[in-house]
Amino acid sequence: MHIRIVLPAYNEQESLPPLLKRINDASNLYKWDASVLIVNDGSRDGTLEVARNFKADIKIEVLDIQPNKGLANAIDTGMRHAVKGLQDTDIVVTLDADDSQTPFLIQRMAQQIAEGSDLVIASRYQPGARIKGLKKSRKFFSWAAGLLFRVFVGFEGIKDYTCGFRAYRVDMLRKTIAYYGDKFITQKGFGCMVEVLLKVASQSATMNEVPMILRYDLKQGESKMNVQKTMKQTLKLLLDYKTGRLNP
Numbered sequence: 001m002h003i004r005i006v007l008p009a010y011n012e013q014e015s016l017p018p019l020l021k022r023i024n025d026a027s028n029l030y031k032w033d034a035s036v037l038i039v040n041d042g043s044r045d046g047t048l049e050v051a052r053n054f055k056a057d058i059k060i061e062v063l064d065i066q067p068n069k070g071l072a073n074a075i076d077t078g079m080r081h082a083v084k085g086l087q088d089t090d091i092v093v094t095l096d097a098d099d100s101q102t103p104f105l106i107q108r109m110a111q112q113i114a115e116g117s118d119l120v121i122a123s124r125y126q127p128g129a130r131i132k133g134l135k136k137s138r139k140f141f142s143w144a145a146g147l148l149f150r151v152f153v154g155f156e157g158i159k160d161y162t163c164g165f166r167a168y169r170v171d172m173l174r175k176t177i178a179y180y181g182d183k184f185i186t187q188k189g190f191g192c193m194v195e196v197l198l199k200v201a202s203q204s205a206t207m208n209e210v211p212m213i214l215r216y217d218l219k220q221g222e223s224k225m226n227v228q229k230t231m232k233q234t235l236k237l238l239l240d241y242k243t244g245r246l247n248p
Helices: 016-030 047-053 071-082 103-114 136-152 170-183 189-201 227-243
Strands: 002-009 033-041 059-065 091-094 119-123 130-132 166-169 207-211 213-215
Touching (some): 002 071, 002 103, 016 033, 016 103, 033 047, 033 071, 059 071, 071 091, 071 170, 071 189, 091 103, 091 170, 103 119, 103 166, 103 207, 119 189, 166 170, 170 189, 189 227
Parallel strands (some): 002 033, 002 091, 119 207, 130 213
Antiparallel strands (some): 119 166
16 A cells, blocks of 8 residues: 655745654654655745755655645645556545644554545544644634534534545545546635545545644744635535535
């Protein structure tokens, strides 16, 4: 089983080195067959140089997108590229590049995939989860979005609909991308993560969660999320899902 870790990165020159070191340490500890795909989204700092020059035991590949086109495009590009050359039983992991999410959790997520899950989410709302250093506005958005989707969508076993730290079984990810084609991701910004979840779920995916300790106190710099804009995108996604407008 190969694990390919996709890191969409925009201006993360400070956060990327400690994150890549932790990924490398986790890979060595658990003896993963793994690789990293860094998607540089038109960074204006030294992110690209850091990505290209970082020395590690684990293989690191870099995709450079110029100019900056946003998170949704970086996720779409990264996922489509990541599945190339992988086996159906391999895993694609999406992970924030700001070093707020521990890559050591990937071991438990991969175990869930091996046990039969198609998608595993690192959840902030399962028993044992913790959140440190997150602004109240971000906490409220995540809580409110999760509540809305639990009430109006209610996927079995899912509480965290917005977290982007996920592990996908390759055959399910390929199936979803093929079904939706160029409409796999249509949202802009952080709303794309909810869209991907809804579209993978539409393919009868088996989904589960593992509790995560989110360390936003380790993040360098300010958040790039516009909470008000993302909330509007999420509400529109919910409406589109309920009315069937997400179908290709």
